[in-house]
């Protein structure tokens with residue numbers, strides 16, 4: 094395990110009381126259908142602290158007498174499984190790779206019994222995050238219930254919330270990975286500008302993006318791409334991506350590359366035929382101005398939710414002038430989503446929404462959605478908060494209307 098992860102763990106252990114244990118899971122791929130699973134991606138909190146991206150592993154760190162003991166649990170190799178999926182690590186191999194004792198899963202329960210009976214552990218740190226009461230229990234929740242039943246004196250701490258808050262402020266190495274994810278995202282967006290046109294299907298646009306990012310080093314999409322032609326863009330999280338683009342419409346693309354498990358998240362809105370109409374350009378520039386106003390204003394100490402208000406206020410006059418807004422209430426209808434979220438190992442990155450601090454990475458993504466005109470426009474860039482403002486991490490990705498039209502005139506396959 095590389096040093097950065099060990100350093101993060103060392104800092105984390107300082108938060109843990111004596112006689113406490115941290116238990117983390119790397120996760121597994123959910124079943125898709127039949128014998129097929131969805132692609133595996135590591136649990137982000139576990140990855141943040143350990144750097145391990147092997148499925149089905151369990152990590153334990155127990156603190157006793159000021160000393161922390163780390164331990165991994167791994168699946169026991171099975172001949173039949175190895176025929177289909179390849180070699181499975183032995184305890185010796187895993188201990189060598191992971192840098193501490195690794196034992197097979199069947200040793201996990203006896204190990205826990207030892208911790209809670211012989212060593213009198215009092216606190217259990219588990220990632221107990223859950224999106225909704227109705228969602229199925231994760232491994233951590235199931236384990237918490239079993240432990241509470243067996244040892245009712247135990248106290249539980251939601252490690253997920255603590256790690257999530259730590260993850261908000263990025264280290265220089267994390268920013269490097271994010272800059273690369275964003276750079277690759279930009280290449281994918283150039284490819285979209287080159288290949289879009291009337292009659293082209295949204296799915297083809299998605300394919301050009303994915304081809305370009307994966308041939309340039311991205312491991313995957315950061316999230317399911319939104320490729321929305323015309324009025325499809327009014328649904329904020331449209332993801333069907335199977336309509337033909339129409340001459341005279343706009344195309345909204347909200348997508349990102351994943352690199353080293355870090356994500357880019359960029360939105361652009363382009364004219365399908367290479368030329369904005371007067372009306373499209375008017376509202377495009379309205380959103381662009383709002384984005385510029387937010388980027389000029391964000392700085393440490395400002396609450397992350399403030400960016401939405403700044404965008405709505407900036408757009409109001411231009412919306413009123415065109416008769417689509419009479420009051421600020423109308424702006425909440427025209428821009429009904431938050432303008433900023435944290436970005437990192439998750440696209441909507443973890444951590445409580447609070448005042449901004451240097452090193453936090455947020456998106457700035459104002460938009461305007463006008464159903465009566467069939468127009469949806471969103472422009473999104475990623476910024477890192479600095480000591481006195483912010484730095485845009487995606488300055489190279491084309492967004493000025495004249496530059497978009499000039500780039501398409503020169504490079505678009507239907508126009509050149």
Ligand SMILES: [Mn+2]
Nearest residue numbers: 358456458473
């Ligand atoms: Mn976003």
